[in-house]
Amino acid sequence: MTRILGADALSCFQVYDPETLRSMRRAKWALEGERYGAAIAEMDFxxxxxxxxxxxxxxxxxxxGYHYPKALDAASEALKFWLENRYAxxxxxxxxxxxxxxxxxxxxCLLFFMSSKKPVIVPTPAYSPFLSVPRALGLQVVESPMNSHEGRWTLDLTDIDRAFARGAGLLILCNPHNPxxxxxxRGELLALAELVESHGGRVFSDEIHAPLAYSESIDGRPMPPHIPYATVSAAATAHALTGISITKGWNVGGIHCAHLIVSERDRPAAKRLYTMLAHSASTPGLWATAAAYNHGETWLNEMLAYLNLNRVLLADLVEEYLPGVNFHVPDASYLAWLDFRGTWWADRPALHAKKRARVATIEGTDFGSVGTGFLRLNFATPRPVLRQIFEELGAAFSPATQAASGPIGIRNS
Ligand SMILES: Cc1ncc(COP(=O)(O)O)c(C=O)c1O
Known part of the structure; x- marks a missing residue:
């Protein structure tokens, strides 16, 4: 049964009752002994x-049944309407x-545009399929560790320049960035575009988290708007391949529908890709996509208002329950990238969280070696649940627990 938390229910957006979550048939709550699911990137809404x-x-x-032109066109037209209205x-x-x-x-795109088998640059930490998919296709992956300035992670353009100079053909950009x-x-994207163009390279820009960019400031700092990479310059327009979908913003990962946007120069390729790719989009997913882009903005705004308050609470919870853990409040999406380096959980923080607090999160090393000592925690959950998660983490992380168990036990368990 689905029940709604009355106090948090807004006119259109609603969160699930905490008790309902555990019985839900969702990947996020398909747990292996943990009590809380905060790993998979889905929302409890x-x-x-x-x-x-x-x-x-x-x-x-x-x-x-199978897709057909009217359904395909409805989704594509709705996407175009969304992009025009939201990002001009x-x-x-x-x-x-x-x-x-x-x-x-x-x-x-890797199969089609990388037939020369040039290496692929992946800024890390990275959503793990960005590392595994090119490798599965026989392409070499060059990890480019990002730089962190006071917790905000940016691309290392010098390193990326070097990787292109050594023969890389394409960079996978996650814009906004998971994790x-x-x-x-705009300045960062422009600088990247100039660099990529100077090497005749390409960028696959994954913009699946774009609807989740926050507009409300929580610390007086202006919120940067999401800027589609392909729009920053003529060069970016020409060399960008953009992947976009409603699945993160509207929390419907199972609908199997997304869009690839190419440039005019790739139009002949797009025609051939259409034949190859359109078949993989589900018909209900196409209609859901059209509905989200045409009629889903109110829900999205209300949901973001709720998530924004989670973001505020999260900062307090980290300070209260995980002293010594560094964290930068994200400007987009609902994933907290928590830095446990320098704490007694530094070796494998997600394993500590699983074994000691029974909270499922993702190990930072899944995002590349630069993620050692980090974990990713999903905070898109009802606030009472978020508080419980931190109470559990806090109790397991406390000096008293450390004194009682020590770091070795976990390796032997
Ligand atoms: C950055 C990013 N790209 C892609 C995906 C998955 O997208 P899809 O299910 O449309 O393949 C995810 C899911 O978490 C993601 O975070």
């Missing part, structure tokens, strides 16, 4: 009504390719 209606409507009317980004229909997921789009929550500024 009730889906937006326009999306549920679109999916239920598709099922009820038998619209769950005008995209030609001929440059939009429906696909079953952003990773599927990445895979296709650190960085929203790259």
């Amino acid at each position: 009730v889906p937006a009504a326009p999306i549920s209606s679109a999916i239920i409507g598709a099922v009820q009317s038998g619209d769950i 980004w005008t995209v030609d229909s001929a440059d939009v390719v429906p696909v079953g997921g952003v990773l599927r789009a990445l895979e296709a 650190t929550g960085t929203v790259f500024s």
